[in-house]
Amino acid sequence: MKKLIIITALACLPLKAVLAADYSIDPGHTYVSFAINHLGFSTMRGKFDRQSGSMQFDPAAKKASVMIEIDATSIDTGHDKRDAHLQSPDFLNAVENPTITFKSTAVTWNGDKLASVTGDLTILGVSKPVTLTVVAMKCATHPFNKKDTCGFDATGSIKRSDYGVNYGLPAIGEVLDLQIEVEASK
Amino acid sequence: MEQLLSRPEIQSAVVPFLIALVVYLGLQKLTATAWLWALLAAFLGSAALINGLTLTPLTGTRKIILLIIASFFTATLLPWVMPNRNLQRRFTTIASQIALLWVFWAVLTRMDSAAMVLFLVGTISLVLVLEWSFVRVAEQPAQLHGAGVSLLLGVGLSTTVAASALLGQLALALAAASGGAFLGWVLIGNARGQTASQPVTVIPYVLAPALLGVAAVIFARLPWYALVPLALIPFAVSLVPQKTESRFLHALLSSLPGLVIAIAVALFVWQSSDSASGY
Numbered sequence: 001m002k003k004l005i006i007i008t009a010l011a012c013l014p015l016k017a018v019l020a021a022d023y024s025i026d027p028g029h030t031y032v033s034f035a036i037n038h039l040g041f042s043t044m045r046g047k048f049d050r051q052s053g054s055m056q057f058d059p060a061a062k063k064a065s066v067m068i069e070i071d072a073t074s075i076d077t078g079h080d081k082r083d084a085h086l087q088s089p090d091f092l093n094a095v096e097n098p099t100i101t102f103k104s105t106a107v108t109w110n111g112d113k114l115a116s117v118t119g120d121l122t123i124l125g126v127s128k129p130v131t132l133t134v135v136a137m138k139c140a141t142h143p144f145n146k147k148d149t150c151g152f153d154a155t156g157s158i159k160r161s162d163y164g165v166n167y168g169l170p171a172i173g174e175v176l177d178l179q180i181e182v183e184a185s186k
Numbered sequence: 187m188e189q190l191l192s193r194p195e196i197q198s199a200v201v202p203f204l205i206a207l208v209v210y211l212g213l214q215k216l217t218a219t220a221w222l223w224a225l226l227a228a229f230l231g232s233a234a235l236i237n238g239l240t241l242t243p244l245t246g247t248r249k250i251i252l253l254i255i256a257s258f259f260t261a262t263l264l265p266w267v268m269p270n271r272n273l274q275r276r277f278t279t280i281a282s283q284i285a286l287l288w289v290f291w292a293v294l295t296r297m298d299s300a301a302m303v304l305f306l307v308g309t310i311s312l313v314l315v316l317e318w319s320f321v322r323v324a325e326q327p328a329q330l331h332g333a334g335v336s337l338l339l340g341v342g343l344s345t346t347v348a349a350s351a352l353l354g355q356l357a358l359a360l361a362a363a364s365g366g367a368f369l370g371w372v373l374i375g376n377a378r379g380q381t382a383s384q385p386v387t388v389i390p391y392v393l394a395p396a397l398l399g400v401a402a403v404i405f406a407r408l409p410w411y412a413l414v415p416l417a418l419i420p421f422a423v424s425l426v427p428q429k430t431e432s433r434f435l436h437a438l439l440s441s442l443p444g445l446v447i448a449i450a451v452a453l454f455v456w457q458s459s460d461s462a463s464g465y
Binding site: 093 | 192246247293349404
């Protein structure tokens, strides 16, 4: 009986190690937003309302990865007609390409915290590398649900023409400034 | 020059109109299908300006551009290979339906069964109505081009106001090209005789509006019922009596019914989509 308990405990160790590193993204506290110049007059801001994904985070082993899937049909700029236009073939073609994905390929560290995350951002079926700078990060036990939680804020920028989103250039800005806030727990 | 060529009105109206007119005037003494080559050259020029002619990634819009280009080659070359008129008609119908399935396959596979059936019934009906009514006017150049210009204008305007300028521009470019070739015919006729006497030569006029119209319904927000009156434009044009010798009057009379329907549908779509608010 003792042997069985020891064997079971040993068998669970690697499983525990995997489970400990896997965080599920909290869609209610994860935001992907963007800003873009509108005709030179002002900055237009928008966000996506639905995203999901997972994160692996092991500062001791200096290993981390992030995978986020964004529902392109959830784009929200506060104007229904503009949102419909952004989902049309002129921009995101959301019916044909409903999901925007970010899959990390490399990270850099600042002590126990992430300094940057580089990954492949896929829009309209085109994947390009993007580096996000992590400006804030915290991992701790959540005070209310008592789960191990990690969260970070990151910024970056992309050129939409790199992904074939050329409508309205150069009048509507080419560069999108990204702001991403992620919370994930296990 | 680059700034000028990036303007939508230049890309979708001036360039295709001028290219089609010049090519038609240049070729009408050489071939009865001068209008097909004129429209092909004009569409190639416009599509290159509007969206570029790259094929990767192969989006639905790029598939549509490719298929429209292929339809012009098919219309010109197929009569040599398939002289039987009944076979040509069947080919037009089947090829158009296969084209629609290819463009919208990724979306179809995500639909539930009821939506898929509706899509298939709707698109088959659209293709059959367009094919049947364009074949009625295939041997009357004024009616053929009057219907083509009006139908493409209607699809282009409705699509533009329903939230996709890209699809709208492609349709309007074809409408302008058809207008250019039409003007060429009005000015000098066609030295080689009939501009279209084989049913398959109408395939561009069947396929282009079907692809762009259905794309506007699926990918943008054009209401599906806007396509119903537009699909009846060629039939409406076929009812215009052919009693005048003047090409100009013939062109005018053949264009009017279609233009009225096209503009009415575009206005209706504009009103119902609250486009006036802008953003």
